[in-house]
Amino acid sequence: MAEEKKKMSRGDLGLQIIIFGLGFFYAIVYYIAVPGVNLQGVSDELLTYITAVLTAAFAIGVINLTRVHWINIKRKRATWMFSVILLICLYSMLIFSLIASPFALDPNATVIPSSVIQFSTPIWEFLYYKILVNINSSIFSLLAFFIASAAYRAFRARSVEATILLVAGLLVILGQTPIADVIWPGFSAIRDWILAFPNTAGQRGILLAAALGIIVFSVRRLIRYDW
């Protein structure tokens, strides 16, 4: 730490002061108010600058993707065909989104001819609604299978803890099914008890410790002091 301090240039020091100042400002605005000065407004206004930074960051993302996959294609790596597909998809979606999406650059056809917009709109709609949305849903749906295999692994009674987990898990699953109450009305009550007490207690313990960890971690980062 001391070594780091010695090495810090004037530029770095200035940057650190700005970082600390802004961070401290955001933190303190939550607690204090100055009559006649809209501190919260200033804070909200400053947050809009993040949008500008993010916009620039999007360009960085596109550049990184292009660079990484262009290298793949150039060196004819084993998966270079996927890189070609990715780049075609990336740039075609980018171009059609700029012309025809709800966030199009020129929706009123001031510069871009309306014929081009009319031509591009169904293509963008097809790419977005028929391909992107469906692929997204498909990937999400994979979770069902992943959960099944993870549950199978977790529910193997190899130790006392795993057996407790297995019994608790089975009781909760059983309690969720409509047939459970027909078999024995107590299953729903057991499910509710497991979810409301042992489960909540465990989760709150983790959350409480994590919340304190966040406070310490954030302050440590803010003031660059390692305690």
Add this chain to the structure above:
Amino acid sequence: MIELIPGRTSQAVLLIIVLVAIYEASRIASKRKLKTRGIPGLDRIDGWIEEAAKLKRPVFFTPGTGGITDPDTLAGLALLGYIIDHCLEHGAKLIVANSDLQVQQMTEDMVKGAYIKAGKEKEFTADMVRYVSTRQFAYAAGVMGILRREKPAVNFFVGLFQAEALQIAETGRTEALYQFGGTTNTDQLPFFMTTCDQTLIGEELYTAQGYLSSDPDAISKLVGPDAGKILAILLILAGALLLTFGNSFLVYLLGL
């Protein structure tokens, strides 16, 4: 004239008390020789990276879908610093995949900076730190693809994760990788536990850096948050007891 916002005054006072307690506890602990109970798995990181280098397979790291303002992401990046150092030490190739664009920029700086500092600038290539996608499941698909195609030996996924965590973890499990996970998201923690060889649970994520350090001073700094936790537990107990006996003084005090 500066005024404290009503309803937040006690929060501000409590925050100051907790911070002072944490600082004082760390200061007192720094004067004593302390030993940690350790976090299982942290000591295995070095061995896994060494094995990856011997197998000539890469080491994979992803900080999840969180942004640069998420504490989980920042804690993940702190661990990344440690992983980079050990990859450089053992000569293992590192692959970092990101979902957030600012995190991408930061991780690229971290990895590139470490390679330059170690005099291995020529070994750094653009494809070591990759932006995958800001879309949650496109990111998941991209990471799953990297794990399947490039077959890393170790999969570190430490940071903020949502539903995509299980997809990444199960893919890593199928590929029989060493898996090291960490998050504070209690919805995802059970999945981490079932699929990872080692998991950082909740607060361990923020303290891992201290545990990894052999510096006694860093170890003493772990005591501080424990003091904060003790304070919080005492407050919870006092509140529960007072409310049980029909006294809502503490609730009123904290609502000021």
